[in-house]
Amino acid sequence: FFFVSSTGHQDRVWQAAWHPTKTLLATCSGDKTVRLWQPASHDNFSEWHCVETLEGAHKRTIRSVAWSPTGNEIATASFDATTGIWENDPRENDWECVATLEGHENEIKSVSWSSTGALLATCSRDKSVWIWEVEQDNDFECLSVLQEHTQDVKMVTWHPKLEILASASYDDTIKIWKEDDDDWYCADTLQGHTSTVWSLDFNAEGDQIVSASDDQTLRIWKMYKANNPQGVMTPNGDAAWKSICTLSGFHERCIYSVSWSKVNDRIASVSGDNSIRIFEKDMEREDPDAPVYKNLTTTTDAHGVYDINGVAWFPTEKHADWLSTVGDDGLVRIWRLVE
Amino acid sequence: MAQNLINANPTVYNTKTLIRKETEAELDDDIEDPIDAQEVFDLIRSISDPEHPLTLEQLNVTQFEHIQVDNQSSKILIEFTPTIPHCSMATLIGLCIRVRLLRSLPDRFKVDIRVRKGTHQSEGAVNKQLNDKERVAAALENNHLLEVVNQCLATASLRGTEVAAN
Numbered sequence: 001f002f003f004v005s006s007t008g009h010q011d012r013v014w015q016a017a018w019h020p021t022k023t024l025l026a027t028c029s030g031d032k033t034v035r036l037w038q039p040a041s042h043d044n045f046s047e048w049h050c051v052e053t054l055e056g057a058h059k060r061t062i063r064s065v066a067w068s069p070t071g072n073e074i075a076t077a078s079f080d081a082t083t084g085i086w087e088n089d090p091r092e093n094d095w096e097c098v099a100t101l102e103g104h105e106n107e108i109k110s111v112s113w114s115s116t117g118a119l120l121a122t123c124s125r126d127k128s129v130w131i132w133e134v135e136q137d138n139d140f141e142c143l144s145v146l147q148e149h150t151q152d153v154k155m156v157t158w159h160p161k162l163e164i165l166a167s168a169s170y171d172d173t174i175k176i177w178k179e180d181d182d183d184w185y186c187a188d189t190l191q192g193h194t195s196t197v198w199s200l201d202f203n204a205e206g207d208q209i210v211s212a213s214d215d216q217t218l219r220i221w222k223m224y225k226a227n228n229p230q231g232v233m234t235p236n237g238d239a240a241w242k243s244i245c246t247l248s249g250f251h252e253r254c255i256y257s258v259s260w261s262k263v264n265d266r267i268a269s270v271s272g273d274n275s276i277r278i279f280e281k282d283m284e285r286e287d288p289d290a291p292v293y294k295n296l297t298t299t300t301d302a303h304g305v306y307d308i309n310g311v312a313w314f315p316t317e318k319h320a321d322w323l324s325t326v327g328d329d330g331l332v333r334i335w336r337l338v339e
Numbered sequence: 340m341a342q343n344l345i346n347a348n349p350t351v352y353n354t355k356t357l358i359r360k361e362t363e364a365e366l367d368d369d370i371e372d373p374i375d376a377q378e379v380f381d382l383i384r385s386i387s388d389p390e391h392p393l394t395l396e397q398l399n400v401t402q403f404e405h406i407q408v409d410n411q412s413s414k415i416l417i418e419f420t421p422t423i424p425h426c427s428m429a430t431l432i433g434l435c436i437r438v439r440l441l442r443s444l445p446d447r448f449k450v451d452i453r454v455r456k457g458t459h460q461s462e463g464a465v466n467k468q469l470n471d472k473e474r475v476a477a478a479l480e481n482n483h484l485l486e487v488v489n490q491c492l493a494t495a496s497l498r499g500t501e502v503a504a505n
Contacts (some may be wrong), residue, residue, distance in 0.1 A: 012476070030476065060480050063473070079477050107477050125477070152474070170471070196471065214471075253449060272449065272472075305413065305447035307472070328446075 003302075006332045008035055008050040013326035014063050015257070015310040019071045024051075025324050026074060027310075027332050028062035034076055034086075036095075037332060048334060057084040057097035064110040064155075069117040077111040083122050085138060099138040103130060103145075110155040114163055119143075121165050123153035129167050129177065131184055144184035146177060154198050159206045160262065166209060168197035174211055174221070176241060187238040190221055192246075198255065204262040209241065212255035212269055218279070220245040220291065230289060245291050250277055250298075253307075261313040263320035266296065266337075270308035270325055275300045278337065297337070303327030344390050349422045352399045354384075358499065373410040374444065379417070380406055382443050383436050385497035389428050389487065396499065398422050400432060405455060413447040415440070418455040425460055433469040434478060435491045 011030030018025055025037040025048075034054040040047040060079035067074055074095070076084040085099040105126035112121050120132040120140065129146040152170035159165070164187075165177040174190035174197055195214035202209055209221045221241045224232035234240045253272035260267050267279040276299045282292040302308060306329040314322035323335040364370045372378075380403045384396040395401040405418040417436060421429040433452050440450050452469045454462040468474055478484055 061476065079480055109473070125474070154473075170467075195467070 002336055002338065004046055004048050004334045006037055006048045006050065006334075007330065008053075009033070009330045009332070011061075011330060012328045013309065013330055013332060014061070015065055016312045016324040016326045016332065017065050017067055018312055018315050018324065019067055020069055020315055021071060023314075023319065024071075025312075025332070025334070026065045026067065027324075027326050028065040028076060029330070030061045031330075032058050032060065032062060032078075034062060034065050034074065035332075045334075048332075052095055054086055054095050054097070057086075057100065058082065060107075063108065066111050066113055068113045069115060075111045075113065075120060077108040077122055079107040081106050081108060081124070083108055083111055083120075085140070087138065099140060101132060101140050103142060104128065109153060110157075112156045112158050112165075114158040114165075115161055116163075119158070119163060121156040121158065121167075123156045123167055125152045127151060127153060127169075129153055129156055129165070129175075131165070131177075143182070146175075146184055146186065148175060148186045148189075149173070154196065155200060157200055157202065160202050160204060161206050164206070166200055166202070168200045168211060170196045172197060172213075174200060174209070174241075178238070187236075188241050190241050190243070192219055192243045193217070196254075199257045201258055201260040203260050203265065208244075210258050210260050210267050212258035214254040216248065216251050216253065216255060216271075218247040218250075218255060218258060218267070218269055219243050220247075220293070222289070244289055245293060247279060247293055250295055251275065256308065257310045259311045259313045259323075261320065262315060263313070263317055266313070267293070268311045268313060268323055270302070270311040272307040274303060274305060274308065276302045276308065276311065276323070276325060276335070299335075302335075303329045303331055303333065345427050346390075346423045349388075349391060349393070349398055351393060351397055354394075354396050354499070374408060374448075375410065376403060376406040376408045379408055379415060379440070379444075381498040383417070383439055383495065384499045386432075386435050386439060386495045387491045387493065388422075389431050389435075389491055394494065394497075395419070395432065395436075401436070413449060415444075415448050415450045417450065417452045419452070420455045420458045424458060429454060429459055429461075429465045430468055431487065431491075433465065434475065434484075435488050437469060437475060438479065438488050439492055439495050 009029040013029045016027045035050045036052040038051045039045045058078040064077040074086040083101040087098045104124040107125040123129045131144045132140045149169040150171045155168045176188040178187040193213040199212040207223045222244045223239045225239045226234040251271040255271045258269045278296045279293045280296045285292045306327045308327045310326040321337040385394045407416040453466045
């Protein structure tokens, strides 16, 4: 496990997001900017530079940053209650804020693009989840305002293939949202965590979710479709999600972020206990309805004495062993998992 | 004005003249003084109450006995006692304590702040909010709230000394 460290942000860094294909990382911070980072050259990954700073569009902390599936747009979610849409001008390789989405009553905590790029989801301390349709010419239409969480919604993330959305909340639950004839509704509520759910991520297939909580555990949830052979009840014909594994006793403080590699199936989590942990399914004890995960490796004090807020695996085969982390120290770190 | 106060007539406690007796080791600059409960108490005891011209120590909101410091593992637990069980100022008081410690302690400390068990009717909700760093960060970007917090903290640097002078 080795790392490169990059400085530039002037405040705590909240989240990191990899470009869908390029070796380009976006990070967002309390300093109201998004920064884009790239290695010094195609064969020198030991030095990363800030190649672009997206600034001026938000008056407060940028809490979340997300790439569109093409990598040509970036969405930013801010405590100023707006979502910014940034577009890349390929001629100048310049980024410009081309739209600002308003509507949430207060801080926006997370933003996510659907797999096709046709939909955008945002969530807020106002307890709601909004679904936006991406139209021509940087026009966004709000399709639905979902208000079933009873508290602050911390994160939204789309299914890797389908138009299914998952949200995580301060109310300790995860909700699954689906569309039925233009109507979005809550298809399932996942209960089990005993405190705030901060983060979640689907596996590559989209039939499992990992969630990270202030209760210091990670949970793996599995989707059971109607008439499943295991006999899991599926009310209303919607698939039901069940907790099939709890990883406890590893992190000692709140787990702020989790990333499930779509390439090698490994799970990385980061915490207020200053550590990064990597988990891997134990293949010798394979039971699809009760998997066992082992802690492959742990890096303590990965950002010194500081909380780690975000973690993200590189999304493609090219650098599947790369991991980025961001922390309260304002640093962005790139790690490589060495076997 | 008085009828608008949450707790119009609080009990005022005689503050103990709990002042650190400096030992020879502490006066010696070559010996490191680990941060202990007394140091943390000194940092927060003279924070002003949001609605009374009194310190948290005078209102018995903070007590030396309810501070745990584990210097070795950089962990601090502070329990405070709202003046009344339905005090709507509890979150603000806790926020003042958090901000004071954020500004004064080394970054390595992980601080947990809680209402003392059984002293507030919404202790679960207050505790959860005070320990959610994202909500604390958002609160501190609110200029009005920050002003109120700063007002409460204006007296914090007295570290109990005005009591000693009496």
